[in-house]
Amino acid sequence: MRIKQSEFITSAVRKPQYPTDERVEIAFVGRSNVGKSSIINALTNRKKLAKVSQTPGKTKLINFFLINNDFYLVDLPGYGYAKVSKAEKESWGKTIEDYLAGREELKRVVLLVDSRHKPTADDILMHEWILHYGYDVIVVATKSDKLSNNELRKSEKVIRETLKLQKEDKLYFFSSLNKKGKDELINNLFEDLATDLD
Template sequence: MKIKTSDFVTSAVKREQYPDTDINEIAFVGRSNVGKSSIINSLTNRRGLAKVSQTPGKTRLINFFIINNEFHLVDLPGYGYAKVSKTEKASWGKIIENYLTDRPQLKKVVLLVDSRHKPTEDDILMYDWINHYGYDIEVVATKKDKIKNSEFRKCEKLIRETLKLPSNKKLHFFSSLNKIGKEELSDILFSDLVDETHSN
């Protein structure tokens, strides 16, 4: 799927601040240092669309972007950053949970994990959360360029087993640096959102 336009819409913390539209949404979520902003910028062909912070855990808002004037891409706050207080962590979790709990426009959630490491307890909790709320989920392992080809199968096995991914569920690997397979991943993540929007 070719992304022609991508623009910032609004930032939100509370439900009443979300865009008041009925267009489909796809949300990206992951640990605060997983490279979420980089993959969003790579897939949308906009270098500065999602702000890449040098300070992990800095994104505390839900950011909405309009893609091709057809659907929203939603950037959820990063979680799991160690250098913030428990109170702050809890507030981020509440922001994410409130969005996931009652958002009929949300059709799919992309969970980002680091391809180099075993998914954390927070990653497992988030995967289970998304499934609990019944959303379509795609798991993308970021920073593929950081692992050797000889390590690929081992890393894939570790992620699949830790998250308990079903055997029929594809695990996508991607590098925002070399962008190999970007068009294919874009099709997988976005095409059905557009098809559904057009059919409504």
């Protein structure tokens, strides 16, 4: 599958603000500094589609991007940033949870973790949330260019054990810098859910 077109459609906090055209949605979620905006920009080949913030924890809204005029890539607020207040953390958590609760258009959630570190308690909780709401989940470990092949193997073991992934559960490594395996990742994330596969 090729991503030929990508455009920002809307930002939302509450359900009434979500798109209502019933297109399939694939959501990306991860810690504030995991490189979520960078991977969205890398996959869509757009440098500034998702805003890359210098301040982690800046995205508080749910952003909807229309891909190939076919389905939505949904950018959820980053979580786990220490320098925000408890009230702010709770409001972001509620924003994410409200979206995950019974969103029929949502068919898959891509959970981003940092390949250089063991998944955090927040990552584990997010993974459990996604499974609790019954969505298909794919884990993508970002910043993989920073690791050697040996370190990548160790990282895979740690991520699988920490998140209690089964053998058949999908885990991919990706670097937004070198974009190695980009086409394969796009196919694995989107192809079976997209209707326009050209």
